[in-house]
Amino acid sequence: MTWVILTGRQNDIDQVATPHKIITSRDYLAHPGLFRGQRPKVINLSNRYDYQSRGYYASLLASSRGHKVIPTVETMIDLSERKLYEHALPELELALNKCRKDLGGAFPAKMHVFFGIGPSKAWDRFAKLLFDWFRAPALEVAITDGGEWASIRKIGFYPLARMTEDEEKRFLECLDVYTGREWRDTKARTPARYTFATLVDPHEQLPPSAISSLRYWAKTAEKMGVEVEPITKKDLARVANYDALFIRETTSISNHTYRFARRAQQEGMPVIDDPLSMIRCTNKVYLNELMAFNDVPVPLTVMIAGSSDLEVAADTLGFPLVLKIPDSAFSRGVKKCKDFGELKKLATEWLEDSDLLVAQKFIPTDYDWRIGVLGGEPLFAVQYLMAKQHWQIVNHDRAGKPDEGGFKTFTLKDAPAHAVQTAVKAARCIGDGLYGVDLKETKDGVFVIEVNDNPNLDHGCEDTGEKDEVWVRLTQWFLDRLERNGK
Incomplete structure (x- = not known):
């Protein structure tokens, strides 16, 4: 990623103080061909942001050139008058007053936030929220402290020209944090778009x-x-x-x-x-109804809303049966009940926190199929094996670290066509993103157990069958949508 810093004057920031490109807003405006073919992130540190000023035009034209910029002209307009940002004040003042205890006393008349970072850790809650509302490099907040409640008198930009030497040092440290990253490859082969x-x-x-x-x-x-x-x-x-x-x-x-x-x-x-x-995807009640409505095969299911539904579930499904909390992940909140006593005890406990439970017919298998689907098309095929001496792929009942079963990978061509087709049909009911569809394969056909919105995707497992094509297609999914939107 290329970071570009715009300043009002050439000497506003020492070139050796940051590794990023520093140019004046005048030069940025005068040379529209700068950074052609790149998508730099622009930090506009002009000393003025008022309407039709040089700083205003720098952010306006950055947007037209496809460059990401802070502050945007929308932020400049929002902060130009109190009445334009007063809708944000109740939430901001609530966060501000929660900082009082950590500050250990009264609030200062003014405080400064640089890139969402306050003068000390005590300000973290407020500083992050302020930057969330108004993404600007440097903000000044005027505070009126009434003793029991502090209110915000004004929020405005804080230009470099007004910073003390210590403030400028802190500003540059915050700039370094803001633009820092972990996975930088210094030998990038291709300029990033x-x-x-x-x-x-x-x-x-x-x-x-x-x-x-x-x-x-x-x-x-x-x-x-x-x-x-x-x-x-x-x-x-x-x-x-x-x-x-x-x-x-x-x-x-x-x-x-x-x-x-x-x-x-x-x-x-x-x-x-x-x-x-x-x-x-995170609600199993919704998923079951959606799959059934679209004729996607699912295990026989009974919804439990109270104790009166337990006998219906027992008579319909028999034992053992599987009881599920609607919102759960990684096999958590999913238990097997071997008899009515276990069902009643567990359901009574879970119904204290959830108005609905899902009971399903138990379908024993040695593995679950996981078919990855991206953009409505199959991406990978894996068999997740059951954890040792357990009926699920992850055993959370074991003391210590959860116990996971192994896996077997397949190319999409070698995976059962009916499993892949059923998975794609199920995923298309959800949307156009990335999904992991879990299926049970039996002599009576395949049954969709879950559609996961946040499926596992690891090198050496889910990509083993289709190799790097998995990662290429993932990247291309994003690129297609960016280019479709004219980004």
Whole structure:
């Protein structure tokens, strides 16, 4: 990724203070051919952003040239008058007042936030939210502290020309943090046209992709003119700096992964997983109804809304049967009940937290098919084997680390055609993104168990059958949508 810093004067920032290209806003405006064929990220540090100023035009023309820029002209207009940003103040003031305890006293009359980073860790909550609302390099917040409640009097830009020597030093440190990245290849073979963000949690126990696999993808994507960079849940405010987003944390409607998906969608970015797919796939009640409506074969199922439904489930499904919490992942919240006593005990416990449960006929197999589907077409085929002496592919009941079964990989050509076709039909009911369809293969046919919006994709496992074509097609999925949108 190429970072370009625009300044009002040539000497506003020492060239040796940052590795990034520094030019004046005057030069940027006068030379529209600069960075032709590239997609730089522009940080506009002009001393004035008012309407039709040089700083305003620099951001306006950056947008027309296909360059990502902060601040945008929308942010400049939003901060030009209090009445244009007062809708943000209730949320910001709530976050501000939550900082009081960590600050250990009264608020200062003014505080400065650089790239979403405050003067100390105590300001983290407020600084990140402020940058989330107004993505600008440097902001000044005027505060009125009433003792029990502090209010925001004004939010405005804070130009380099007004910074003290210590503030400028902190600003440059924050700039370095903001533009820093982990997977940089200093010997890039192809100038990057695009930069994709990949949301990861380095500490997740069972991530959908290992960090090593994402590095492998980055090498493939690089050959296609794409840089892949990791971001974490702390980087929501930076999502708009990228061209696309690939979420590689276990998704949930109730955590930050959904907020990242929504933010990317609001910015017009291609995203896997998209919010609608997350909503559809994370709920097993919805999935079962959707599959049945579209004539996709699923196991015999009974919905349980209360104790009166337990006997219906027992009579319809027999024992053992499988009981599921609607919103669960990686075999969690899925239990086998061997008799009515186990069913009643578990259902009673789970119904305290969920209004509905899913009971399904138990279909014993030695493996589950996982067919990957991308953009409505099959991507990979894998058999996930059951964990040792267990009926699921992951045994969470074992003490310590979850126990996973092995796997067998197949080319799509060698996988059973009826399994692949059924998986594609199921995935197309959800959307156009990346899905992992789990199926049971029996003498009576195949049955869709789940459609996962956040499927595993690891080098040496899911890509073994189709090789690098998996990663090429993944990259191309994003590129097609960027080019379709004229990005």
